[in-house]
Amino acid sequence: MDGSILSGAWVEVARLSDIPRLGSRVVGTAKGDVAIFRTSDDQVFALDDHCPHKGGPLSQGIVHGHNVTCPLHNWVIDLNSGEAQAPDIGCIKRTPVRLEGDRILLALRA
Amino acid sequence: MNMLSPQRQRLVVIGNGMAGMRTVGELLARTPHRYDITVFGAEPHPNYDRIALSSVLAGEKTLDEIVINSRAWYDENNIRLITSDPVVSIDRVARTVTSQSGLVAPYDKLLLATGSKPLVPPLPGLTLPGVCTFRDIADVNQMITASETQHRAVVIGGGLLGLEAAWGLKRRGMSVAVVHLMPTLMERQLDVAAGTLLQRDLDERGIAFFTNGQTEEITGTERATGVKLSDGREVPADIVVVAIGIRPNVDLGKACGLEVNRGIVVGDDMATADASIYAVGECIEHRGQVFGLVLPIWEQAKVCAARLAGDEDASYVTPPLSTKLKITGIDVFSAGALSAAAEEDEELIYQDRKRGTYRKLLLRDNRIVGTVLYGEVKDGPWYFQQMRDGTDIEAIRDRLILGEAAASLTGTVDPTAKVKALADSAEICGCNGVCKGTITAAITDLKLTTLDGVRAHTKASASCGSCTPLVEGLLLLTTGVDAKAAGPKPMCKCTSHGHAFVRRAIVAEGMKTIPEVMHRLGWLRPDGCHSCRPALNYYLLCAWPGEYVDDAQSRFVNERNHANIQKDGTYSVIPRMWGGQTNPRELRAIADVADKFGIPEMKVTGGQRIDLLGVKREDLPAVWADLNAAGMVSGHAYGKALRTVKTCVGSTWCRFGTQDSTSMGVALEKMTWGSWHPHKVKLAVSGCPRNCAEATIKDFGVIAVDSGWELHIAGNGGIHLRGTDLLCKVETPDEVLEYCGAFLQLYREEAYYLDRTAPYVERVGLDYVKAQVVEDAANRRALYERFLFAQTFAQHDPWAAQNENTTFKTLVPAE
Ligand SMILES: Cc1cc2nc3c(=O)[nH]c(=O)nc-3n(C[C@H](O)[C@H](O)[C@H](O)COP(=O)(O)OP(=O)(O)OC[C@H]3O[C@@H](n4cnc5c(N)ncnc54)[C@H](O)[C@@H]3O)c2cc1C
Ligand code: HEM
Numbered sequence: 050m051d052g053s054i055l056s057g058a059w060v061e062v063a064r065l066s067d068i069p070r071l072g073s074r075v076v077g078t079a080k081g082d083v084a085i086f087r088t089s090d091d092q093v094f095a096l097d098d099h100c101p102h103k104g105g106p107l108s109q110g111i112v113h114g115h116n117v118t119c120p121l122h123n124w125v126i127d128l129n130s131g132e133a134q135a136p137d138i139g140c141i142k143r144t145p146v147r148l149e150g151d152r153i154l155l156a157l158r159a
Numbered sequence: 160m161n162m163l164s165p166q167r168q169r170l171v172v173i174g175n176g177m178a179g180m181r182t183v184g185e186l187l188a189r190t191p192h193r194y195d196i197t198v199f200g201a202e203p204h205p206n207y208d209r210i211a212l213s214s215v216l217a218g219e220k221t222l223d224e225i226v227i228n229s230r231a232w233y234d235e236n237n238i239r240l241i242t243s244d245p246v247v248s249i250d251r252v253a254r255t256v257t258s259q260s261g262l263v264a265p266y267d268k269l270l271l272a273t274g275s276k277p278l279v280p281p282l283p284g285l286t287l288p289g290v291c292t293f294r295d296i297a298d299v300n301q302m303i304t305a306s307e308t309q310h311r312a313v314v315i316g317g318g319l320l321g322l323e324a325a326w327g328l329k330r331r332g333m334s335v336a337v338v339h340l341m342p343t344l345m346e347r348q349l350d351v352a353a354g355t356l357l358q359r360d361l362d363e364r365g366i367a368f369f370t371n372g373q374t375e376e377i378t379g380t381e382r383a384t385g386v387k388l389s390d391g392r393e394v395p396a397d398i399v400v401v402a403i404g405i406r407p408n409v410d411l412g413k414a415c416g417l418e419v420n421r422g423i424v425v426g427d428d429m430a431t432a433d434a435s436i437y438a439v440g441e442c443i444e445h446r447g448q449v450f451g452l453v454l455p456i457w458e459q460a461k462v463c464a465a466r467l468a469g470d471e472d473a474s475y476v477t478p479p480l481s482t483k484l485k486i487t488g489i490d491v492f493s494a495g496a497l498s499a500a501a502e503e504d505e506e507l508i509y510q511d512r513k514r515g516t517y518r519k520l521l522l523r524d525n526r527i528v529g530t531v532l533y534g535e536v537k538d539g540p541w542y543f544q545q546m547r548d549g550t551d552i553e554a555i556r557d558r559l560i561l562g563e564a565a566a567s568l569t570g571t572v573d574p575t576a577k578v579k580a581l582a583d584s585a586e587i588c589g590c591n592g593v594c595k596g597t598i599t600a601a602i603t604d605l606k607l608t609t610l611d612g613v614r615a616h617t618k619a620s621a622s623c624g625s626c627t628p629l630v631e632g633l634l635l636l637t638t639g640v641d642a643k644a645a646g647p648k649p650m651c652k653c654t655s656h657g658h659a660f661v662r663r664a665i666v667a668e669g670m671k672t673i674p675e676v677m678h679r680l681g682w683l684r685p686d687g688c689h690s691c692r693p694a695l696n697y698y699l700l701c702a703w704p705g706e707y708v709d710d711a712q713s714r715f716v717n718e719r720n721h722a723n724i725q726k727d728g729t730y731s732v733i734p735r736m737w738g739g740q741t742n743p744r745e746l747r748a749i750a751d752v753a754d755k756f757g758i759p760e761m762k763v764t765g766g767q768r769i770d771l772l773g774v775k776r777e778d779l780p781a782v783w784a785d786l787n788a789a790g791m792v793s794g795h796a797y798g799k800a801l802r803t804v805k806t807c808v809g810s811t812w813c814r815f816g817t818q819d820s821t822s823m824g825v826a827l828e829k830m831t832w833g834s835w836h837p838h839k840v841k842l843a844v845s846g847c848p849r850n851c852a853e854a855t856i857k858d859f860g861v862i863a864v865d866s867g868w869e870l871h872i873a874g875n876g877g878i879h880l881r882g883t884d885l886l887c888k889v890e891t892p893d894e895v896l897e898y899c900g901a902f903l904q905l906y907r908e909e910a911y912y913l914d915r916t917a918p919y920v921e922r923v924g925l926d927y928v929k930a931q932v933v934e935d936a937a938n939r940r941a942l943y944e945r946f947l948f949a950q951t952f953a954q955h956d957p958w959a960a961q962n963e964n965t966t967f968k969t970l971v972p973a974e
């Protein structure tokens with residue numbers, strides 16, 4: 050049902066255990082790299098692996114709370130909204146993601 | 160011979176526990192010479208912090224760390240301490256007590272402080288091996304031993320004690336089930352909503368619950384094998400912990416004819432019906448009430464000591480009580496009434512399901528009469544204070560539930576107004592039971608001006624730190640010093656503590672993980688942030704070599720991926736070249752790697768080695784595998800770590816050279832490579848004072864002279880160029896190694912994260928470093944040995960360990 054709302058499909062990309070807590074993995078998609086994050090409360094989030102500042106790989110940043118700090122110049126990005134924390138301004142595209150048991154499903158657009 | 164001694168009275172204390180010894184401590188503070196004191200203890204130990212047994216069970220503290228009064232303390236205060244020998248009878252006519260071993264001690268005044276016994280229901284199977292209670296060190300040792308060989312534990316009792324036991328056993332690797340008689344946990348301290356949240360959180364941590372569970376029998380014949388509930392459910396177990404409550408230990412009082420109900424009855428003066436016998440702690444009953452928390456007991460100790468010292472006015476009133484659960488990461492606060500009891504009672508409730516927080520305030524006549532907080536408890540002490548003060552909350556009612564910050568938004572606030580209003584007896588630090596009067600007295604008497612000073616002398620604000628603003632207020636009020644402005648800078652926005660305090664606390668309190676530090680020191684954000692996590696990871700790594708498990712997720716990308724991220728997201732790879740020496744085999748391997756992986760650029764670095772630039776993340780493990788195969792290891796060119804040891808060719812080739820600087824450099828690099836530091840560390844060795852290796856702008860620079868080696872420290876290049884300071888001169892290469900290891904270890908142990916050696920040495924002073932490393936030979940060797948010990952765990956090539964690491968791979972969506 051979820052899949053039909055988006056003009057794409059839920060695709061399994063990993064198991065939760067493939068990502069360390071407070072860590073991230075990169076998923077290669079037709080539209081570019083997507084970073085999936087796992088927070089300390091075992092929620093998962095997916096953002097383009099491309100910092101709104103100068104394109105740093107967010108997947109390589111330090112995850113804290115529901116945020117990630119970009120490894121290049123320390124912008125802090127909110128994993129929920131994809132927005133940079135004040136005073137920085139910028140936003141990065143989110144990809145719908147959900148957990149089904151241990152499986153991480155990403156809504157990849159066709 | 161002491162002329163006063165014939166007039167000294169004899170005080171005998173039965174019970175070497177928290178209440179008894181607190182009373183003795185208060186008494187000595189008032190009148191050190193009035194009594195000859197004898198203390199009988201049934202346990203073999205000196206007085207220890209019973210509360211902390213939970214932390215010992217959970218592996219967060221050691222037994223040594225929870226001793227309150229060491230045996231030396233008893234000696235210093237001329238107290239006769241008799242341990243492992245319980246008193247078995249009291250003769251009130253002869254005024255003597257008799258111990259199990261037959262010792263008879265006469266008294267003028269007697270103090271009963273026998274505590275309580277675990278409540279044990281009359282269940283079949285109670286005496287089987289594998290069944291224990293949770294009261295003293297012997298119980299904890301029994302549980303720890305069991306957890307080493309056994310797997311399943313059942314705890315009977317879902318109250319404070321039972322849950323702390325369950326959590327401790329869980330932390331020790333057992334699978335744990337809790338059997339609880341009531342429908343929700345901790346029903347005496349929490350309402351149904353908070354109790355349910357608590358159960359959910361503990362459930363997530365892997366503890367199983369059997370609520371509404373009436374235990375009927377402990378099963379087993381040789382030893383306990385489980386428990387059977389009255390509704391037929393059976394829970395298998397290798398050990399069973401009974402923690403359903405306590406009952407005052409009144410045996411002695413009863414036997415000698417004192418008035419006893421639930422506890423030994425005392426008046427407001429803490430005396431029993433016999434005016435020469437006093438009683439304090441969990442063994443007493445005062446105005447119908449019995450006790451199970453230390454806060455009222457501290458009050459009893461104070462009053463009892465005052466009476467024993469001759470103060471006829473001291474009188475005990477039970478203070479309002481609050482409860483906290485000591486389970487790392489689970490925050491619960493409760494005080495006063497739990498639910499509306501009368502018509503006019505009102506409840507204010509605020510719940511955030513997503514964050515898992517809950518607060519409830521119970522109001523009567525515009526005053527708080529009860530507080531239950533779950534998940535976020537920092538406002539607990541403030542609500543509790545309003546409750547004790549009976550503050551009328553009408554004016555702030557609309558914001559009250561949001562906590563202190565929201566409720567006190569009243570324009571400009573005088574930072575001292577709040578502490579000024581408190582009575583001297585108001586408790587400021589809940590963790591260590593320190594009140595306002597004690598703190599202001601210490602500030603005045605000892606002329607304290609800093610937060611750390613107050614912490615050191617009073618322990619206030621030294622544990623969880625939540626009372627720090629109050630202590631700062633007191634400093635400002637008493638001395639006019641604004642500790643906030645003058646005090647050490649907090650590490651980051653997640654905490655009010657500075658680096659120095661955190662480093663010391665980690666070592667002093669034996670904290671072993673980042674979550675533990677954050678929890679015990681009251682971090683404001685649960686996972687910290689990108690500044691404090693790498694710092695804590697380093698501090699723990701430095702404090703507990705070989706024991707601490709490095710947390711990759713708390714490392715900056717470079718140290719996690721063991722390569723240096725570049726502006727386009729690719730990496731640079733720099734293999735180590737010992738002392739800048741290389742050979743055809745290494746150069747060939749580097750060239751092959753560059754070809755094989757299409758590496759776009761190569762460069763010789765200022766650190767005398769070769770940089771491969773533009774390596775893709777996914778290629779890193781394979782690049783490393785090839786370099787490893789050629790015998791090369793990581794150069795740590797990316798880390799807060801030992802970078803390079805730059806050398807000149809020295810006496811082997813150079814016509815000016817006085818010593819073999821290259822070999823010296825290689826030896827230094829072999830000793831120091833792989834070491835982690837507060838910041839990057841660079842070394843150099845020059846073969847003569849012409850100093851071609853630029854050793855005088857290095858963290859540790861060595862310059863060869865005819866008669867030996869000059870050692871220089873704390874230099875750096877960079878924006879603020881700083882030449883080194885001369886540390887000393889030594890004669891042999893072995894000494895160079897020893898002094899180098901010692902200095903680096905001193906820096907590792909004392910510097911704040913992200914301070915290089917220059918700011919560190921400027922902070923502590925060159926003389927201090929000389930005193931530690933040059934003048935005190937024993938200390939130097941100890942530092943050196945600690946450095947070498949840490950190195951046994953650090954000198955593993957990170958690349959070798961990463962070959963198996965799959966997190967570098969990009970994931971491919973399943974089709
Ligand atoms: C695991 C655990 C966690 C706790 N956590 C908290 C907490 O977080 N907060 C809180 O406020 N309280 C807590 N408590 C309760 C607190 O420890 C007690 O309230 C306090 O220790 C009571 O002091 P006491 O001196 O009355 O008894 P005890 O400290 O038990 O001292 C009594 C001593 O008397 C000895 N004794 C008994 N009979 C004799 C005899 N005939 N001769 C000689 N010696 C005798 C006993 O062996 C014992 O050593 C906890 C208790 C436990 C067990
Ligand atoms: C804020 C200040 C500095 C930053 C951010 C910085 C950054 C870096 C980085 C990222 C590298 C690794 C390059 C790579 O992997 O390709 C490097 C290497 C190096 N830096 Fe700096 N640096 C700083 C200050 C200095 C200073 C003060 C000096 C000395 C005067 C210095 C000397 C060197 C040298 C010699 C190397 C090569 C090291 C080696 O071979 O391992 N840097 N620096």
Ligand code: SF4
Binds near residue numbers: 808820845
């Ligand atoms: S420092 Fe002295 S020994 Fe070393 S290369 Fe320069 S001149 Fe020669």
Ligand code: FES
Binds near residue numbers: 100
């Ligand atoms: S690219 Fe992310 S902070 Fe600059």
